[in-house]
Amino acid sequence: RSLQNSLVKRLVKLREDPHFRREEKKILVTSKKIISEIPYPPDRVFFTDENPSFSSEAENILVSDKVLQKITGLPSPDGVAAEFSLPPPTSMEGNSYLLACDRITDPGNLGTLIRTALALFWDGIVFLPGCVDPFHEKVLRASRGALFRLPYHVGTWEELTNWQKKKKATCYVADMEGIPLHKAPRPENLLLILSHEGEGVSPQGAAMGEKISIPISHKMESLNVSIAGSILLYELRRIAQ
Known part of the structure; x- marks a missing residue:
């Protein structure tokens, strides 16, 4: 397949354009590790001749190294990429421990928080207006595909x-x-709101609950939102048990 092939162009657009991803309800995954951990099969798998296909259920397409570089946007890809259906959003109704992300725009920070929330037994996550697309390729890599x-x-x-x-x-x-944080009373059902570290919480969020902080040394001004958020996710979930 050439670099100008219509399928190649579609895959690049799927990787780069959040509106196109939502319209198609598809996502391109470019990490071998993440592909192997997604709990349902891909629609298509693209691989070089040195790498076997991941799934016999998928359409398997052999591509050149240059085409895979173009598809993935990576100078040294894993040798495989796959197109998956996006996992559908869910209702908040059944959740008791919920993380809400308010205007978190850095993909690495958002991905780390998604991964941590899954690892620490939180029930779900809400993306409020102003957040970076949770299926941005950098969010996907930082989260290790946790949103699946x-x-x-x-x-x-x-x-x-x-x-x-x-x-x-x-x-x-x-x-x-x-x-x-150590003075926080034990909650029954729990909502944690994490916000843009430069701008602070939105007025709507500030009106919803109790402000909580992590005491730190005077030698450091603040913590990155993904680090502070991970500490809060662990400790609040622990005291809620």
């Missing part, structure tokens, strides 16, 4: 507020001016 296994919802502040009221959930908002 963690229930997620792309929602609004109104939906989140309604969920909180219905669940009577304790809401904590990460903020440097908040109460120290």
Whole structure:
């Protein structure tokens, strides 16, 4: 297949364009490790002649090294890429421990938080307006594909507020001016809101719950949102048990 082939162009667009991904309900995955861990088979697998196909159920397409570089956008790809259906969003109704991401725009930070939420037994994650696309290729790599296994919802502040009221959930908002983490009372149902570290929490989020902070040395001004968020995800989930 040539670099100008229509399928190659489609795959590049699928990787780069979030609107196209949503329209097609498809995603291109360019990591061998992530492909192997997704809990359902791909639609198509693209591989070089040195690498066997991952799935006999998929359409297997042999490509050159240059075509795979073009498809993946990587100078040294894993030797395989795959097209999957996007995992569908879910309702928030059944969740008791929910992470909400408010205007987190850095793909690495968002991916780390998704991966951590799955690892630490949180029920689901909500992406509020202003977040980077959760299926951005850098989010996908940082999260190790966790969003294929963690229930997620792309929602609004109104939906989140309604969920909180219905669940009577304790809401904590990460903020440097908040109460120290070790003084947080034990919650029944739990909502944690993490926000853009430069701009702080949105007014809607600030009105929803108690501000909570991690005491740190005066020698350091602040923590990165993915580091602070990971600490809060661990400790709040622990005290909620």
